[in-house]
Amino acid sequence: MRAIVGHTYVSLLKLDRSFRDQMTQPIQPKKRRIPRSPHAKLFGTGEHNPIMRCSVIVAHPADEVVGAGCLISKLVDVTVLHVTDGAPCDMEDAKAAGFKELSQYAEARKRECISALAIANVPQDRILGFGVPDHCASNNLAALTKKITTFLQQSGADIVVTHPYEGGHPDHDATAFATHAAVRLMKKNGFRPPALFEMALHPSKDSKAKVPEFLPGTERETTTLLLDDRAMELKQRMFACFESQRESLQVSPVGPEKFRQPVAYDFTTPPHEGKLHYEWFDWAPRKDEWLALARKALADLFPRKAAAG
Numbered sequence: 001m002r003a004i005v006g007h008t009y010v011s012l013l014k015l016d017r018s019f020r021d022q023m024t025q026p027i028q029p030k031k032r033r034i035p036r037s038p039h040a041k042l043f044g045t046g047e048h049n050p051i052m053r054c055s056v057i058v059a060h061p062a063d064e065v066v067g068a069g070c071l072i073s074k075l076v077d078v079t080v081l082h083v084t085d086g087a088p089c090d091m092e093d094a095k096a097a098g099f100k101e102l103s104q105y106a107e108a109r110k111r112e113c114i115s116a117l118a119i120a121n122v123p124q125d126r127i128l129g130f131g132v133p134d135h136c137a138s139n140n141l142a143a144l145t146k147k148i149t150t151f152l153q154q155s156g157a158d159i160v161v162t163h164p165y166e167g168g169h170p171d172h173d174a175t176a177f178a179t180h181a182a183v184r185l186m187k188k189n190g191f192r193p194p195a196l197f198e199m200a201l202h203p204s205k206d207s208k209a210k211v212p213e214f215l216p217g218t219e220r221e222t223t224t225l226l227l228d229d230r231a232m233e234l235k236q237r238m239f240a241c242f243e244s245q246r247e248s249l250q251v252s253p254v255g256p257e258k259f260r261q262p263v264a265y266d267f268t269t270p271p272h273e274g275k276l277h278y279e280w281f282d283w284a285p286r287k288d289e290w291l292a293l294a295r296k297a298l299a300d301l302f303p304r305k306a307a308a309g
């Protein structure tokens with residue numbers, strides 16, 4: 001006897017007569033609970049997408065809006081964490097934005113984020129910051145990793161969206177490092193870590209704009225959110241909140257937004273060959289300096305096995 005199982009019933013053709021006669025209804029196959037992949041959890045919609053907790057961990061205020069503003073507006077339970085205060089100590093950006101005090105500039109950037117994220121229905125108490133001075137996130141990667149580990153444990157995030165490791169900005173790379181290392185620490189200590197995603201956000205060649213592209217040459221499966229008119233209008237309103245960043249955002253595309261799951265980066269090697277984008281700037285570390293900081297942090301965090309990130 002061989003029953004042929006279809007999608008909604010069991011064929012009776014080959015069942016023996018006595019058993020077939022007892023049957024009045026097609027047999028419904030048991031509903032199987034299909035586990036939701038992290039991808040389906042993040043990008044799924046409707047009743048099939050139960051509430052999941054998402055944290056967006058970015059280097060600078062506004063990074064989350066430029067890279068993931070539309071996605072954030074679609075999430076029910078989201079926390080945004082800014083690693084730095086967005087105010088470089090050299091005062092150059094603060095002065096350009098018309099501020100005489102660094103603290104006023106940092107405060108203004110925080111207020112701008114609160115206004116922009118309110119448009120995406122993110123309440124103020126879900127916007128957190130470590131207050132690290134801008135440009136300085138790489139200075140103590142081990143301490144940053146421990147802070148992010150604590151944040152992840154307390155927030156109970158199922159999914160984390162952060163920066164890729166690309167050599168675009170040392171604070172972005174530091175944030176990627178610390179988030180990946182935090183996940184590794186959680187695994188090592190028996191905690192269930194969140195699934196990681198990374199968002200496309202790379203400086204343009206002239207550094208004036210933030211573009212929603214991953215580094216060329218690292219093609220992997222990518223989910224692209226195309227913004228319809230309504231989403232474009234919403235994100236433009238979010239962009240308009242960033243008065244101090246107007247010059248940059250005016251030339252930065254509003255959409256689309258691109259996301260992918262990261263590889264297990266080796267932070268002891270450069271993200272790509274040749275000169276990194278941030279090495280064109282006086283204020284940034286050299287590639288070898290950044291890698292030395294990463295190696296030291298890995299040795300501190302994972303003393304027995306400091307080889308990979």
Ligand SMILES: [Zn+2]
Binds near residue numbers: 059063
């Ligand atoms: Zn940034």
